[in-house]
Amino acid sequence: MTAVRTFFWQGIEVPFRAGESVAAALSGANIHGFGKDNAGSQTRYFCGIGACQCCLVRVDGRTTEACLEPVHAGMIVTALEDGDA
Ligand code: FES
Secondary structure, three states: OOOOEEEEEOOEEEEEOOOOEHHHHHHHOOOOOOEEOOOOOEOOOOOOOOOOOOOEEEEOOEEEEOOOOEOOOOOEEEOEOOOOO
16 A cells, blocks of 8 residues: 655645646645736646646745646645745
C-alpha cells in the first residue's frame, strides 16, 4: 500500500498522486479556481501545456504555471495576490 502524499493549498492539506502537476492535483481535489490575476480574472486549469497563463499560482514563494509544476510532498501553493502576476 502506498502512503498518501500531500501538499498545501491555501493552508489546506491536499492529496496527490505521483507524477501529477499542481493543477492536476488541485483539480483532482475539486479545486478549480486558483485565485485571481492582475486583471481580476479567475485563474484556472485550462490549456494544460503552459500556453495560456490561466493557471498562475505561487509555489514556495514564486509565481509559476500550475499545469507545468510537478507537485511534491509538503509543497506550499497559494493563490496569486495583487501584483504577483
Ligand atoms: S493551464 Fe494554460 S498555462 Fe497552465
